[in-house]
Every structure is written in structure tokens, then in C-alpha cells.
Amino acid sequence: MTATAKTAKPKPSSRKRLVDAARELFWLHGYEATAVAEILERAKVNAGSLYYYFKTKEELLLAVLENYIELLEPEVLRPAFEATADPLERIFAILLGYRVLLTMTECRQGCPIGNLALEMSEKSEPVRELIARNFENWRLAVRRCLIDAGPRLPGDVDRDKLATFILTVMEGSVMLARASRSLDAYDAAVAMLRDYIARLTERAARPIDGALRPADAQESERTNREETEP
Amino acid sequence: MTATAKTAKPKPSSRKRLVDAARELFWLHGYEATAVAEILERAKVNAGSLYYYFKTKEELLLAVLENYIELLEPEVLRPAFEATADPLERIFAILLGYRVLLTMTECRQGCPIGNLALEMSEKSEPVRELIARNFENWRLAVRRCLIDAGPRLPGDVDRDKLATFILTVMEGSVMLARASRSLDAYDAAVAMLRDYIARLTERAARPIDGALRPADAQESERTNREETEP
DNA sequence: GTCTATAAGACGATAGAC
DNA sequence: GTCTATCGTCTTATAGAC
Structure with a gap:
């Protein structure tokens, strides 16, 4: 040995x-x-x-950003994907991972890429490019889930843009949670996102029969509460 | 004189x-x-x-953050509110203001509060509190618009949480636009947000008649394109 | 590859005259 | 309230022995 x-x-x-x-x-x-x-x-x-x-401190940062790309799969995706096999639920499992991070740090620490994105995007082009690649990596994983959801989402929903939207909500809600030192903003945003996706899948399931809508809406809201206030 | x-x-x-x-x-x-x-x-x-x-550089930052609170009304809200009297459109007019900012700076500069939130929230409690007050100021202005929309939004939609969600989408999409040096993420997120709000208002207008849903959805998507790709 | 010592300058903040 | 000069300290990065 x-x-x-x-x-x-x-x-x-x-x-x-x-x-x-x-x-x-x-x-x-x-x-x-x-x-x-x-x-x-x-x-x-x-x-x-x-x-x-x-050669420089900045070059060390580049190595850190490369490292984050390698860590996405084992540290973020794998744990989330092991929690559930449902492609749409896997997305919320990823989001739950960031919630756990916020909880463990009392809302003091969030997404490391988001921090560096706002601090460094204007200071170094190689750094900005690696940050963009990190985001793209994350976004493609979410898009994969959306594609795997197949016909549960209506055909006219752009999986690419929806994946971008989900990343947007994640980064924005983590920012607000840190600024307010509270999970409220994070939970509100994820609940709204869940409601939106519920409305999309609902439309795919019953494209012409809308008579049951009010009941559906109530159910989707109850589901939100389960997710965001465990 | x-x-x-x-x-x-x-x-x-x-x-x-x-x-x-x-x-x-x-x-x-x-x-x-x-x-x-x-x-x-x-x-x-x-x-x-x-x-x-x-007394210190940090105290100067606190003065800057107080200044941003004063500037929200004349620099952000008033121009947006002069563009339209429709309360929901006023929200998108605010978002358009940030899009103009991104365009003018080639996606190099975004929301100044968001930058400082991620950089400074952990370093100084007085700074963090003022940042949170800045976000709250913005959020309350959006909530005011949602309340003014009255019955166009279903009664069971939480105006408070929806306002938080909109702020979340704004901050997240500006972050991604800067990191990718492209408006694509910003436009995708705002289009999705518009679609979501369209679905909400649609439900309030016709709570039991859902036969026309597919046509409605198409219309809301066309509207998005007008807003986000002018 | 690793070590110690240090260069060369930028940093926030202050002193004290006016 | 404003000015100049400067104090210590901290910073990134390097030199050169081992």
C-alpha cells in the first residue's frame, strides 16, 4: 500500500x-x-x-472554477438524483440542496458561482468564461430533467428557456435569502416556481378540459406548502 | 442668485x-x-x-446604500410608471429598465444592490440590513402594483410572495446576463414570468370556462416576444 | 518541489497646519 | 471644512538556498 x-x-x-x-x-x-x-x-x-x-492569484481562481465544474455531478446532481427518479422532482431536489446549504449556514452562504459571477465577471474575461461554463453545466442538467419529463410538459414549452428560468430563480432566491437572513424569499420563489410548473403539466394533461381548474389550483398550492415548509 | x-x-x-x-x-x-x-x-x-x-470607508458605503433608497422612486419607479398606467405592465416596465441598463453597458453592469448583497452581506451587519431595506423597498413597490391589479389576479394568489418572486427573477436574470454577456437569459426569464402572470390573470378572468386555454396560451407567448425582443 | 526572507507598492486612515 | 504629508500595515509576488 x-x-x-x-x-x-x-x-x-x-x-x-x-x-x-x-x-x-x-x-x-x-x-x-x-x-x-x-x-x-x-x-x-x-x-x-x-x-x-x-503564476498569479487569478490563475488559482481559474483552477477553483474548473474544480467546481468537476464537483457539480458528485456533489450536487448525484445526491439530488438519488432522492427521486421523477425527472421534475429531481429539479426540486437540486433546489432543496441549496436550501439545506442556506439552513446549515443560517443563510450566510449560498451559491459560490453566483458570488463570483457578480464580483468577477467584469474583471477578467477568462474568469467570466469559466463562470458562464459553470452556469451552463447546471442549466444543461436541469434541461435534461425537463426533456426526460417528456409529454408531461406541453410540446410548445421551450425546455431550454425553462431551464434558464429555473437557474434564474435559484440564483435570485439564494441572493435574497442571504440579504434578508431568512428562508422566506427562497421558499416563496420555489413555491411559485412549483406552481408554475404544475400549471404547465396540468395543461399538457388536459388540454381542452378545464372544468376542474379551481380544484387543481388548490391542490398545487397545498403541494407547494409541503415542499417549502417541511 | x-x-x-x-x-x-x-x-x-x-x-x-x-x-x-x-x-x-x-x-x-x-x-x-x-x-x-x-x-x-x-x-x-x-x-x-x-x-x-x-469615519471609515464602510461608513461611506452605508451612505451610498441610503442614497440608493432615495433614488429608487425618481430613478427607477417614476420613469417606469410614466410609461404605462396599467399596474401589471408597470412591473414589466420596471424590468425593462434593467434591460436597458444591460443593453447600454453590453451586459457588463446590472443591479448595484445585487452586487453589494453578495459581496457584503457577510462582512457587516449594518451593511446587510441596509441592503435588505433596499430590496424590501423595491419589493413593496412591485407588491403595490400587484395589489392595484385587483381582481385581475385570483384572490388566492399571495401578492406578497409573488412580489418576492418577481424580485428573485429580476436579480437572477441580471446575474446570468452579466455572466454570459448576453440578454438571452434575461429575456427567457422575463418571458416565462410574463407567461406565468398571464396564466394567473387568465384563471381569474374565467375561473370555470377553460375551453379556450390553448388559444390563450399562444397569445400570451406572442405578447412575451413583443416585450422581450423589441 | 519546498523553504525563508523580502521586495515593491497599494492600502485605509491620521496628524496637524490653515 | 479643506489641505498636504505621511504613518503603519497589508498586499501580491519574487529571489535564491535547499
């Missing part, structure tokens, strides 16, 4: 420790507010090693 | 110049990335004067 064996868990390489430490600190305090010295301290690495692997 | 006459437009006071310069630079580059020296240069004020009015 050598130090490089996959089953053994020795100290990760300096490079990996740097990316992990930087990822966490950029998430906690932002890019500008994180000093290189803090990253070195947390990673237990010396300055010389950091600048051996990365 | 003295220098203090309201009709005259002499150089604004140093304090006002500082708040104006800081507001613009915090919006362009964020709080941490803006040096006090830059603010002084833009405001044509010396360091001594800044620290005569404000």
Missing part, C-alpha cells in the same frame, strides 16, 4: 490542498477579500509552492 | 460628490476592489475631507 494507492488516503498534494483552501475561502469571503496568505495558512503550503503551481 | 439657491447648479457639496463617486465606483468595481484614493480622485476631494464626513 503505497502513498499513491487509490485506497489509501494520505495528505493530498500541495496543489490540491491549495485549490481546496482557495475554493472554500473564495466562497466564504469572496476573491478580493481573501488574502493569499490566508490561503497558504489554510492549505499548509508556503508561498514559494503556490507560485510554483500558479 | 446665491450658491445655495435651488435653481442654480453650482458644484455639489464635497459630501455629495463623495457619495456620488463612491456609488458609481462600488457599482463598477465592487467595494473591496475600489480604493479610497480612486473615490477621492473622482470626487475631486482630499483624504482629509472624506474622513471628516465619514
